[in-house]
Amino acid sequence: KQEVTQIPAALSVPEGENLVLNCSFTDSAIYNLQWFRQDPGKGLTSLLLIQSSQREQTSGRLNASLDKSSGRSTLYIAASQPGDSATYLCAVPSYSGAGSYQLTFGKGTKLSVIP
Amino acid sequence: SQTIHQWPATLVQPVGSPLSLECTVEGTSNPNLYWYRQAAGRGLQLLFYSVGIGQISSEVPQNLSASRPQDRQFILSSKKLLLSDSGFYLCAWSTSDTQYFGPGTRLTVL
Numbered sequence: 724k725q726e727v728t729q730i731p732a733a734l735s736v737p738e739g740e741n742l743v744l745n746c747s748f749t750d751s752a753i754y755n756l757q758w759f760r761q762d763p764g765k766g767l768t769s770l771l772l773i774q775s776s777q778r779e780q781t782s783g784r785l786n787a788s789l790d791k792s793s794g795r796s797t798l799y800i801a802a803s804q805p806g807d808s809a810t811y812l813c814a815v816p817s818y819s820g821a822g823s824y825q826l827t828f829g830k831g832t833k834l835s836v837i838p
Numbered sequence: 839s840q841t842i843h844q845w846p847a848t849l850v851q852p853v854g855s856p857l858s859l860e861c862t863v864e865g866t867s868n869p870n871l872y873w874y875r876q877a878a879g880r881g882l883q884l885l886f887y888s889v890g891i892g893q894i895s896s897e898v899p900q901n902l903s904a905s906r907p908q909d910r911q912f913i914l915s916s917k918k919l920l921l922s923d924s925g926f927y928l929c930a931w932s933t934s935d936t937q938y939f940g941p942g943t944r945l946t947v948l
Binding site: 755757759764765766767768769772812814823824825826827828829830831 | 870879880881884887889926937938939944
């Protein structure tokens with residue numbers, strides 16, 4: 724059974740700092756890995772999707788990397804801003820024979836960017 | 839574009855009362871639909887998923903049930919709520935690559 728772990732559970736940084744969030748997964752036979760953002764009391768918003776054949780994916784100040792062999796992914800946030808404050812979750816899919824797939828999520832990293 | 843709705847946004851219910859949470863999707867047909875629960879300190883847990891009308895798969899044994907009476911409607915129900923049912927309930931639909939989440943329902947069972 725796939726397990727996803729995120730470290731650290733919480734992180735507080737001053738505005739402008741670059742930071743790295745970590746995600747590890749136990750079964751390296753994944754199709755892709757996804758990073759989501761969740762604001763307090765809100766649903767999840769997809770940030771980046773990395774296919775298993777890719778090593779990196781970038782969107783603006785966000786860069787996600789994937790190392791399948793070691794079962795790790797990192798989310799790099801450059802020049803952090805107070806608006807980046809949220810919980811960041813990573814997730815990997817498991818496909819079923821019923822034509823659907825399920826996402827296994829980590830518990831998330833709660834990021835606070837201090838002005 | 840696709841939109842996913844959930845209601846109610848918040849709900850406070852006594853133990854033993856029934857529950858009905860509704861999720862609807864617009865702008866797509868025959869979506870795969872999902873119910874997740876997010877409880878404090880436990881992360882996001884998949885409860886049910888559906889690949890079509892009347893087709894429901896359950897991931898965890900519990901006193902909750904799900905139904906899909908229409909293509910773009912997914913309902914989460916309970917006959918008698920437990921304290922442990924408190925949490926944030928999220929509905930999602932998926933493409934082949936990713937899932938899109940609704941705004942969620944905050945359920946507090948007292």
